[in-house]
Amino acid sequence: MPWGTTQCVLSRLSLVSGFGTFVSGPETIGPVLRSTPRALVVSLAVLSGLIQVGFFLATDRAELLTEWLPDDAFYYLLPSWNAGNGAGFSFDGTTPTYGFQPLWGVLLAALSVLLPTKSALLVGALLVGAALHVATGVLLFRCLERWGQPIPGAIAAACWLLNPDLIRVQASGMESGLVGVLLLALLLRLPTRDEESDTAVLAWVGLLAGLLFLTRVSLLPAALFSGFLAGQRGGRRGLAAFGLAFALVTLPWLVWATVSFGQPLPLSGDRKMVGGLAGLARFIAALPGVPDDTVRALLPAREQLLFGSKWLAWPSWDRLWALGPRATLGWSLGHWLPTKSTLLDGVRALTLVALIVPAVHGWRGRRLTIPPGFWLLAAVALVHGGAHHLLLNGYVHYSYWYRVPELLLAVMAVGMVVAPAFETTIARRWVAGPALLALALGFAGLLAELAPRGFDSTADRFSISVLSVADGMNEELRRGTRVGSWNAGLLGWLADGPVVVNLDGLANSREFLPVAEAEVLYRHGHGAVNPTLKWLDEQGIHYLVDLHPIAGLGVTPFYDLIPVSRYTPELRGPAISHWSRPGRDHAAAMVRLTQP
Numbered sequence: 001m002p003w004g005t006t007q008c009v010l011s012r013l014s015l016v017s018g019f020g021t022f023v024s025g026p027e028t029i030g031p032v033l034r035s036t037p038r039a040l041v042v043s044l045a046v047l048s049g050l051i052q053v054g055f056f057l058a059t060d061r062a063e064l065l066t067e068w069l070p071d072d073a074f075y076y077l078l079p080s081w082n083a084g085n086g087a088g089f090s091f092d093g094t095t096p097t098y099g100f101q102p103l104w105g106v107l108l109a110a111l112s113v114l115l116p117t118k119s120a121l122l123v124g125a126l127l128v129g130a131a132l133h134v135a136t137g138v139l140l141f142r143c144l145e146r147w148g149q150p151i152p153g154a155i156a157a158a159c160w161l162l163n164p165d166l167i168r169v170q171a172s173g174m175e176s177g178l179v180g181v182l183l184l185a186l187l188l189r190l191p192t193r194d195e196e197s198d199t200a201v202l203a204w205v206g207l208l209a210g211l212l213f214l215t216r217v218s219l220l221p222a223a224l225f226s227g228f229l230a231g232q233r234g235g236r237r238g239l240a241a242f243g244l245a246f247a248l249v250t251l252p253w254l255v256w257a258t259v260s261f262g263q264p265l266p267l268s269g270d271r272k273m274v275g276g277l278a279g280l281a282r283f284i285a286a287l288p289g290v291p292d293d294t295v296r297a298l299l300p301a302r303e304q305l306l307f308g309s310k311w312l313a314w315p316s317w318d319r320l321w322a323l324g325p326r327a328t329l330g331w332s333l334g335h336w337l338p339t340k341s342t343l344l345d346g347v348r349a350l351t352l353v354a355l356i357v358p359a360v361h362g363w364r365g366r367r368l369t370i371p372p373g374f375w376l377l378a379a380v381a382l383v384h385g386g387a388h389h390l391l392l393n394g395y396v397h398y399s400y401w402y403r404v405p406e407l408l409l410a411v412m413a414v415g416m417v418v419a420p421a422f423e424t425t426i427a428r429r430w431v432a433g434p435a436l437l438a439l440a441l442g443f444a445g446l447l448a449e450l451a452p453r454g455f456d457s458t459a460d461r462f463s464i465s466v467l468s469v470a471d472g473m474n475e476e477l478r479r480g481t482r483v484g485s486w487n488a489g490l491l492g493w494l495a496d497g498p499v500v501v502n503l504d505g506l507a508n509s510r511e512f513l514p515v516a517e518a519e520v521l522y523r524h525g526h527g528a529v530n531p532t533l534k535w536l537d538e539q540g541i542h543y544l545v546d547l548h549p550i551a552g553l554g555v556t557p558f559y560d561l562i563p564v565s566r567y568t569p570e571l572r573g574p575a576i577s578h579w580s581r582p583g584r585d586h587a588a589a590m591v592r593l594t595q596p
Contacts, residue, residue, distance in 0.1 A: 037154035041141040041161075045134045047443075048161040051450050052130035052171065058452030061119055064126065065490065066463035067456070070401070073125075073173030074489030075268075075507040076100050076108055081121055084112025089260075091492055091507040092482075092499050098261035099268045099507040102253050103214040104175035118493070125173050132177030133170040137161040139184035140411065146188060147371035149415075151422050156415030162442030164449035165331050166407060169400055175215055176401040182212040183219070183380070183405060186226055187373045197233035199241040205230055206242035210249030217265050218387065219405070222380045229376070262510045269392070270513055271505040274520045276391040278306035279314030283390065302521065309524035313394035323396050324389050328403060332410035334445060351441065354434035355421050362420025374412060381405040398579070458574075462547060463490050465573030465588035469545055470494035472571040473590055483543040483590070484536060486559060491545055501541060503532065523561065532561060536593060543570070545590045550575060558591050567591040 056064070079089040079097045089105065091097045108125060115121045137160040144153030160166055170177035186208040191197040209223035223246065230242035254264040278299065285295040285307075296307050306312055333352070385406045388396050396402055421431045457464065470491055473483060479497040488507065492500035502508045505516030518531035536544075544567070546559045553569045570592050575584040 037141070037145070037150040040154050041138060041157045044158055044161045045138050048137070048167075048446065049130060049134040051446055052133070052167060053127065055450040055452055056123055056126045056130060056171070060453065060455040061122065062455040062467070063453055064122065065493070066461055066467055067459065068126070068168070069122070069173045069490075070398075071463070071487055071489035072399070072401075072506070074493045075502075076105055076175070077118075077121060077125060077173060078489075078492050079507065080105050080108035081112045081118055083109040091488070091502055094499075095501075095509045096261055097507050097509065098257065098263070098266050099502075099505075100266060101175045101214070101216050101268075102257070102266070103211060104178055106253075107178075122173070126171050129171030129173065129177040130167070132181050133167050134161065136170060136177070136180035136184060136408075139181060139188060140408070140415075143184055143188050143373060144371075144412065144415065147192070147373060149371070149419065152412070152415035152419040154415070155418050156411045158439065158442065159332060159334075159411045159414055162439070162446050163332070163334050164446055165334060166411075167446075167450070169331075169404065169407065172401055174401040176404050178215045179212070179219065179404040180408060182208060182215055183222060183377075183408065186212055186222065187377060190226060190229060190373060190376070191233050192372065197230075197238055199234060199237055202230045202234045202238040203241040203245040206245030207249055209242070210246040213246075213250060214253060218269075219380070219384060221383045222376075222405075225376055225379055267510060267513055268506050271516045271520065272392050272395060274302065274517050275306060275312060275394070275524075278303040278309070279312055279393065280390050281307055282312060282314040283316070302517075305521060305526045306524055309526075311524060315390055315393045319393055320389055323393070324385060324406075328385075328406045328410045331400075331403070332407055332414060334442075351434050351438045355418050355431060355438065358430045359418050359421035362423055366420060374409075374416075377405065377409050377412065381409040460577050460584060462487070462576055462579070462588065465547075465576050465586075466490050466545070467494065468573035469571050469588045469590050473498055473543075473545065476571070477543065481543065482539070482541045483545055484541045485545045487546055498543075500545075501539075519561070530561065530563075533563075533566065537596075542593045543590060544593065545588060547578070547586055548589050549578075550585055550587050553589055553591075558589075562591070562593070565594075566596065567593055 059068075075091065079091050079100060082091075082093055083089045083105075087093050089097050089100070089109070091099075107128075108121070111124050111128070112121050115124050137157045140160055141150070141153035141157040144150065144156060170180055186205065189201065189205050189208055191201055205226055209226045212219050213223045227239065227242050227246070231239035234241065258264045281295050281299055281303065284290055285292045292307075296304055299307060385403070388402050392399075392402075422435075466487075467490070471494075473491075474494075474496045477483070477498045481498045482501055483491075483495070483498050484501045484503045485491050486503045488500050488502040488504075492502070492507075503516070505513050508516070512535070515531050515535045518527060521527050522529075522531055536542075544558060544562065548558055549556065550572070553572065554567075555564065557563055558567050568591060569589060571590040573588040575587050577584050578586045
């Protein structure tokens with residue numbers, strides 16, 4: 001780093017000492033009030049970024065593979081690696097795959113061109129995620145600062161940058177880091193009520209809205225809301241500028257994807273929606289005064305079959321609360337869905353109370369002003385979160401990367417609620433200690449969670465069992481042998497010789513999607529022929545790997561789908577707990593399909 005840059009960073013870091021002066025409540029705070037929040041955010045961003053870089057570079061690669069990355073991350077990494085090395089977007093190296101969100105997949109493919117190995121791509125993706133997490137924290141501050149609320153912005157940025165749970169959300173190999181940066185950049189670029197809305201500004205808004213849509217297509221409502229505001233601010237010319245920029249960004253990909261994959265949008269949610277729509281209908285029918293027959297009649301024929309299924313997953317008020325507001329707020333404050341209270345949790349709670357009490361005093365006599373950009377974020381978060389919780393409620397429990405808009409809203413709200421504790425003379429006298437303690441606890445938690453670590457081969461994780469089976473699979477099976485799996489991400493990444501075929505439809509061909517959808521119906525008792533088993537026989541796939549009860553290997557249907565008469569156990573990994581209950585009674589296993 002050049003000395004001039006170093007000197008600039010150090011001078012900014014030194015301004016953090018002004019934070020203590022600010023919160024202690026001097027009578028004249030004009031310059032400090034303007035400089036301290038920005039200096040604090042810069043300091044936290046630099047330190048958080050350095051801690052993350054140290055963690056990802058120094059942690060054992062096997063530990064990152066098995067403990068840090070979700071299995072779905074490999075549905076990006078492997079197709080992007082193949083695309084960057086000339087095989088096109090494909091999970092198995094030959095079959096075109098469109099189970100990824102476009103922009104992140106393209107960026108990883110570009111990264112694959114530059115990096116020499118799959119291991120380097122993995123670390124590179126995590127480092128990019130760390131940079132995006134830091135950028136999201138800075139943009140949180142910039143949005144609120146632009147809306148005239150620098151103190152809430154600094155608090156929100158601190159909550160974001162010092163929260164290891166939120167780092168896991170954004171630096172996970174998934175597209176969630178891009179979602180945070182582009183959504184906040186869109187809010188930051190939107191003209192406020194007091195600004196002129198020329199067509200150039202609204203064209204930039206359209207460009208960002210298009211990039212956000214390509215980052216996660218379920219965020220189309222954010223693009224529609226911003227387009228509506230563009231029309232309000234700039235009239236027909238403004239709306240035209242927005243629409244043209246949006247089209248210039250999105251149409252080239254949508255056309256290319258249609259030609260290459262047979263459809264413009266990813267098929268990642270298609271199979272999930274089979275049961276999701278039926279589950280939502282069941283939830284609506286359970287509301288007081290809503291007749292079942294009326295709701296059922298509105299469903300497509302396939303979902304009508306599932307409407308009465310015994311094991312259909314459908315929303316409930318308890319799950320909506322626990323996995324929605326409770327989980328989102330808990331995660332934004334550093335502890336997601338706490339089941340056990342620790343000493344650190346107790347200190348955090350007391351610190352929060354110590355800040356809330358003076359904040360309540362600061363709110364007395366104050367008129368509540370909510371920035372328009374906050375309302376837009378709230379609308380996006382409500383629609384985005386509501387759709388996932390109502391239609392995909394069986395997935396949001398572990399698919400934490402879905403939650404970025406809701407988490408941004410929660411962190412902004414925390415900053416705005418707590419900020420008055422720092423903005424009146426009487427309140428400031430009482431918050432110096434709690435504020436500095438909150439920062440210290442944040443750094444302590446960050447350093448503890450992101451301490452570089454070695455590989456723990458005894459951990460109770462599905463991925464540890466998969467790792468063991470993958471080693472045996474690579475040794476025992478001939479090169480080119482096709483192996484099917486419903487949780488194929490890590491297994492496909494580790495395969496060296498055998499070819500892993502994904503069976504859940506997320507990272508497979510469009511032609512396989514009807515098989516995956518028919519499997520959902522078959523699992524719920526609809527259909528005389530097992531569609532997946534029929535397809536496996538047709539494709540010559542003779543081996544399967546997935547999670548199964550240890551005592552049930554060779555005794556119960558494999559993965560609750562393959563009859564006992566049609567498979568023979570070949571390999572088993574270490575015992576692990578099933579994710580829905582404790583007790584190491586499951587394991588990843590490889591079985592061989594036998595002839596009927």
